[in-house]
Each structure stands twice: as C-alpha cells, then as structure tokens.
Amino acid sequence: MTLHERETRERHAQAAGLRASLADLRAMMDRRAQAQMDLWESWITRPEFYPSARNLADYLSLGPGELAPFEAPFASFGISSLNRAEPHLRASIDAVLASLSLIAGQGPAEYPPTEIFAAGPARLAARRAMLFGARRSGTHARIMGSIGISCLAVRDADAPPRSAESHLRAMIGAGADAIRIDTGEGLAEDWVGLSQVVRNLAQDMGLRIPVQIDLPGPQCTVARVIGAHGRLRVGDRFEIVSKLVKGDFPRMTLSQPAQWAALTEGAALSINGGKLQGQVIRLSKGVARVEVTSTPARGARLKPGMVLAVPGVELDLPPLGEADLAVLDLALTYADNISVALQSVSDLETVFGAIDRLRGGAAALPALILRIETAKALHNLPDLIVAAGGRTTVGVMISRPELAQELGYARLTELQDMIFWLCRAAEVPVLWAPNLMERLVQEGRQSRAELNEAALSHPADCVLIGHGPQTIEALEVLSDTVLRAERYMSRSSARLGGFGDWLMAEG
Numbered sequence: 001m002t003l004h005e006r007e008t009r010e011r012h013a014q015a016a017g018l019r020a021s022l023a024d025l026r027a028m029m030d031r032r033a034q035a036q037m038d039l040w041e042s043w044i045t046r047p048e049f050y051p052s053a054r055n056l057a058d059y060l061s062l063g064p065g066e067l068a069p070f071e072a073p074f075a076s077f078g079i080s081s082l083n084r085a086e087p088h089l090r091a092s093i094d095a096v097l098a099s100l101s102l103i104a105g106q107g108p109a110e111y112p113p114t115e116i117f118a119a120g121p122a123r124l125a126a127r128r129a130m131l132f133g134a135r136r137s138g139t140h141a142r143i144m145g146s147i148g149i150s151c152l153a154v155r156d157a158d159a160p161p162r163s164a165e166s167h168l169r170a171m172i173g174a175g176a177d178a179i180r181i182d183t184g185e186g187l188a189e190d191w192v193g194l195s196q197v198v199r200n201l202a203q204d205m206g207l208r209i210p211v212q213i214d215l216p217g218p219q220c221t222v223a224r225v226i227g228a229h230g231r232l233r234v235g236d237r238f239e240i241v242s243k244l245v246k247g248d249f250p251r252m253t254l255s256q257p258a259q260w261a262a263l264t265e266g267a268a269l270s271i272n273g274g275k276l277q278g279q280v281i282r283l284s285k286g287v288a289r290v291e292v293t294s295t296p297a298r299g300a301r302l303k304p305g306m307v308l309a310v311p312g313v314e315l316d317l318p319p320l321g322e323a324d325l326a327v328l329d330l331a332l333t334y335a336d337n338i339s340v341a342l343q344s345v346s347d348l349e350t351v352f353g354a355i356d357r358l359r360g361g362a363a364a365l366p367a368l369i370l371r372i373e374t375a376k377a378l379h380n381l382p383d384l385i386v387a388a389g390g391r392t393t394v395g396v397m398i399s400r401p402e403l404a405q406e407l408g409y410a411r412l413t414e415l416q417d418m419i420f421w422l423c424r425a426a427e428v429p430v431l432w433a434p435n436l437m438e439r440l441v442q443e444g445r446q447s448r449a450e451l452n453e454a455a456l457s458h459p460a461d462c463v464l465i466g467h468g469p470q471t472i473e474a475l476e477v478l479s480d481t482v483l484r485a486e487r488y489m490s491r492s493s494a495r496l497g498g499f500g501d502w503l504m505a506e507g
Contacts, residue, residue, distance in 0.1 A: 012104050018073050019100035025066060026093050032061035040383075043345075044390035048123075052427040053386050055120060058089045059425035060382060077103060086424035087120030124427040124461075131337055131367055131395045131429050132462040133177035133210055141460050141482050144212065144431065145176030145475055146467040147194060149186035164197045170472050172201065175479030178210045181335075182467060183327050195334040210336040212369065215324045217341035218317040222271070222306045223253040231299030232276065232292050238302060242286040249289070252302055258315040259308060263288045270309045270405045276300040309405045314376045319347035320354055329358050332366060339369040339397055343376040345387045352391070365392035369431060373402035378415065385426045395461070396423050397431040420459045432460035440477060441468040 036057040044050055071081045079099055085092035091112040098109035129135070132142035151167055168179065179198050181191050195211050202209040228250035232238065238250040242260060245251075254260055267280045269290060277294040292300075319342055320328070331338045332355065342348050355365060368388050372378055381396070388394040398419055404412045423430045440446050463482065465474055 014073070015077065015100050016104035016106065018070070018077075019097055019104055019106070022070060022093065022097055022100065025062075026097065029058060029061040029090075029093075033057040036060065040386045040390070043387045046390055046392070049386075049389045051119070052123060052389060055087065055089060056382060056386065056422070056426040059086060059422070062089075086421055087124065087427065088117050089425065091116040120427050124424070124429065127393060127395070127427065128429040128461045130393055131178075131210060131369070132431070134208055136177060136207070142177035142462040143175050143475065143478060143482070144178040144180050144462050144464045145171045145174075145471060146180045146182055146465065147171065147471075148182035148184070148467050149190050151467050151471060164194055165201065167472075168194075168197055168201055169205075171475060172205065172207070172209060174472050174475035176209075176475055178212060178337075178462065180212045180214065180339075180464060183213060183216065188326070188330055191330060192334055211334065212337040212339055213327065213331040213335040214339040214371070215320070215327050215331070215341070217319070217324065217371070217373075218321060219255055220259055220308055220315065220317070221255045222302065222304050222308055223255045225250065225252045225302050225304055227251055228302040231295075231301055233295055233299045234292055236292045237281075238278075238290055238292070240288040240290060247287075250302055252304075254308065256315070256317060258317055259310065260288075262310045262313045262315055267313070268293075268311055270311055271302070272300065272306040273401050274405055274409075276302070276306075307402075307405070309402075311406050311408065312375070314343075314374070317343070319343070319350050325354060325358075328354060332358060335366065337367045337369050337395070339371055341371040341373050341377070341399075342384060343374055344380050345383050348384060348387050367393040367395070369395045369397045371397045371399050371433075372419065373399045374406055378403070378407075378419070381419065381422065382426075385423070385428055389426065389428060395429040395431055397433055397464075398460075399433050401433075417459075429461035430459075431462045431464055433464040438466060438468075441466050441470055441474045446477065 033054070034057075037054060040053055040057070044053055067082060071083075074081050074096070077100070079096055080092065082089070082092055082096065094112045098111045101107065101109040128142065132144060135142075147164075147168065171179070179194075181194050183191055191213065195213075198209055198211050224244050226244060226246060228238065232250070238252065239247055240260070240263065241247070241251050241253060244253050263280055263283060265280055265283045269278045269280065271277070274294075275296060276292065278290040278292045280288050281291045282289040319340070324340075328338065328351075340351055342351070351368075352365070370377075370381075370384055370388060372381060377384070385394060385396065396419065398416055400412065400416065403415065407415065420430055463478065465471070465478055468474075
C-alpha cells in the first residue's frame with residue numbers, strides 16, 4: 001500500500017468516525033428539541049410560526065461546548081463549522097452528515113433541499129418588513145426614529161414653529177423607516193395626531209411607515225426627594241424611606257413597594273443608568289441608609305423620576321398598570337406595533353387578556369415588540385418568543401440601558417450577541433435600543449464612540465434612535481454609517497457554544 005493510499009484510508013476512517021459522533025449528537029438534539037416542542041405545542045395557534053419554533057428548539061437543544069470539538073476536524077475537511085447555521089441548524093447538520101458520508105465512502109448521500117436554507121431567512125425578512133418597514137436605503141437594518149411633542153417646540157425666537165408634518169417628513173427623508181411615538185410627553189390627543197400625520201405622509205409618499213407605541217410598564221423610579229440640595233459624591237450618604245419625613249441625610253421614597261422589599265444590607269443600588277451607585281450599609285424599620293460608591297467626577301444629584309435598580313434581584317412587578325391600560329387602548333387603534341416590557345409568559349397572558357377585553361376578543365391581535373429589560377425576562381426569552389409568536393407577529397427589543405443597569409456593562413456585549421443569535425434562530429426581528437448617538441441627538445456633537453457603536457448596529461434588524469433638537473442630523477449620520485458598515489461587515493456569527501440558563505435538559 002502506498003503512502004497516499006494509507007493516508008486516504010486514514011482520512012476515510014476519520015470522516016466515518018466524525019460522522020458517527022455527529023450523528024449521535026444529532027439524535028440527542030432531536031430528543032431534546034422534541035421534548036421542548038411538546039411543551040410549546042399548545043402556545044402555537046399560527047401554523048406559519050411552527051417552523052420558527054421548531055428551529056428555535058433545535059438551536060437550544062445544543063449543550064455548552066457540544067459542537068466545539070467538531071470545529072477543527074470540520075475545517076480540516078473543508079466543511080462548514082456551523083457558525084452561521086442559526087436559521088437552519090437541522091438542515092445544516094444534515095448537509096454536513098451527507099458530506100462526511102461521501103468523504104468516508106459510505107455510499108450515496110442525501111442532502112437537504114436547497115429551499116430549506118432560504119425559507120428561514122425569507123420568513124425573517126417578511127417579519128422585518130412588516131414590523132419596521134420596507135427596505136429603502138439599500139441596507140439590511142431599518143432605522144426607527146422617535147418623536148415627542150418636545151420635538152415641535154420652538155427653540156429659537158427667530159425660527160418659525162415646526163409642524164408635526166414638516167418634522168416627520170424631514171425624519172423620513174433623513175432615513176427613518178418607522179416611527180416611535182414617545183408617550184412620555186404630551187397627551188393622548190397629541191399621540192393620536194402624530195400617528196395620523198405619519199399615516200397621511202406615508203400615503204402621500206407612497207411608503208409604508210409603521211408606527212410604534214410603547215407601553216410605559218412598571219416604573220421602578222425615585223418617587224419623591226427631600227433634603228437633596230447639592231451633588232452627591234463618593235462617601236456621601238442618603239436614605240431611602242417608606243415615609244417621607246425630614247432626617248439627617250437626603251431622603252427619598254420609591255415608586256414600587258417591590259423595590260423596598262428588595263433592599264437588604266449590603267445590596268448594591270444603581271440610579272439613573274448607573275451614573276450614581278451606592279450600597280445599603282444599614283437597614284432599620286422604614287429606613288435604608290445608602291453610601292455612595294460611584295458618581296461622575298462632578299458628582300450626581302438625586303431627582304424624582306430617576307430609575308433605581310437593584311442589580312441581581314428579581315422584582316415581582318405587574319406587567320400593566322393604569323397608565324399602561326390607557327395607552328394600550330389608544331395603541332390598539334393608532335399603532336402598528338405595541339412595545340411592552342415583559343418578564344414571563346404569565347405577564348404575556350395578562351397583556352393578551354387586556355387586549356381581548358379592550359377589543360371584545362373579536363379583532364386580530366396587534367404586532368408585539370417584547371422589551372427585554374431584566375435578567376428574568378432574558379431567562380424567559382425563548383418561552384416569551386414562542387408564546388407571543390405563536391399567536392401574533394412578534395419582535396424583540398434589546399433595551400441596552402436597562403439591561404446594563406441590572407446585569408452590568410461587563411456582560412452586556414456577550415448577552416446582546418446571544419439575544420441576536422437566539423432571535424435569528426427563532427426568525428424573529430430584533431430592535432436595538434441603545435440610546436444611540438445620544439450626544440448628537442441632544443447636543444449636535446458627534447463622538448467617536450457613538451459613531452463606532454452605530455457601525456456595530458449591523459446585526460440588528462432595526463435600530464432605534466431617540467428624539468431631541470438634532471434628531472434629523474442624527475438620522476442622516478446614522479443612515480450613512482449603517483450603509484457604509486454593511487458594505488464590509490456581515491451579520492455576526494455564533495459559535496453555537498450553548499446558552500447557560502437557556503439550555504434544556506435532555507429528553
């Protein structure tokens with residue numbers, strides 16, 4: 001036997017062994033995925049979502065590191081490492097098995113039909129267009145521009161007032177594919193008027209411009225403050241109290257009883273997106289004393305309305321309050337998408353129940369955008385996607401500031417990528433909400449960090465930009481940046497390394 005023949009035989013044997021190992025993993029994946037589908041089956045009433053749920057179950061069925069040992073052997077045979085297989089994992093593995101069969105000389109191989117590899121991306125593209133508008137700029141990612149009543153205020157005595165029509169027309173011309181109406185400003189009639197202007201403009205311009213309205217959700221904020229006359233710095237102290245009476249330190253109350261219940265001695269606190277951080281050093285009846293551990297160089301003020309988080313602590317909060325129900329009633333008539341912050345499938349059922357009561361159970365459900373803001377929501381994301389997508393069109397919104405405040409900036413990039421990959425497998429569009437280009441929006445000044453962040457938005461299906469005095473300029477810069485980035489960057493790739501809390505037990 002020649003050296004070449006011996007090496008060929010060894011390679012055939014290696015391919016056969018690799019195929020056997022991958023086939024065993026494929027069988028295990030089937031058992032795990034089917035067990036998960038059995039749990040999800042009752043949630044799926046839309047047949048068109050079933051393939052998406054099945055692919056998500058396949059994707060989640062891989063344990064941590066189970067594909068990692070195959071990567072180098074695959075590369076040595078010139079075979080796909082499966083790191084771009086999110087939309088069609090089962091078919092991708094079957095294709096690799098077929099190629100290994102041919103290499104090993106084990107007879108004819110059956111490859112999956114080519115159409116299977118295009119079906120998932122096609123479903124995702126259709127959902128992207130429905131939620132965030134049709135492709136206009138030549139880019140994959142859409143841009144959602146925000147508008148509030150403050151956008152229309154006169155800021156220069158010599159300038160004429162800006163009408164809603166002229167401002168929205170400029171936003172659309174600058175690259176906005178969809179519009180988010182900020183219900184934190186103005187009254188219901190203002191929001192209705194803005195939504196009607198968007199619809200009239202879209203019809204006039206021959207475009208489809210979806211309108212999104214966000215439900216406020218439970219607000220975990222500072223309610224009232226007394227005695228806080230200056231800026232706090234590291235080492236200063238303030239108190240959180242159940243009843244607001246004067247004391248020796250600045251004092252504040254909280255908007256949610258669940259926040260007070262989460263306070264323990266030693267607990268870390270994050271206020272105003274982490275700009276002010278502290279630690280509970282003493283807890284007595286009705287009073288929690290906090291020592292400031294981090295602030296900006298010039299210090300930080302305590303003000304009502306600031307968001308307060310207790311990182312690592314799950315709060316038991318209702319998904320809907322009085323304000324949410326009022327906005328939901330309006331959004332059902334005037335919005336294409338409704339964004340809602342949820343933590344569990346039980347929360348989702350509460351929202352569906354409220355929609356049924358407001359609509360009498362007769363009309364179709366609106367499209368939902370699931371806002372992921374907490375660790376609990378992140379843990380329950382696969383179930384939330386299937387429970388929502390099984391009944392209506394669904395998207396996922398990554399609320400980066402809220403996630404960072406609860407989970408820390410160190411983990412944010414990793415978790416964000418995992419959400420992108422998970423949603424790709426579920427064929428669900430992702431809305432990225434990172435307070436993008438905030439300095440440019442508010443102050444008219446660009447920063448290198450903000451431009452870099454904008455360029456990294458390419459894995460998202462839509463990018464949300466806030467509103468402010470320079471919204472139009474920011475939209476133009478963002479649109480140009482995204483277009484340039486997509487010329488040389490492709491969507492990010494997963495290593496299929498397993499998903500921690502999302503990992504399912506073997507069936």
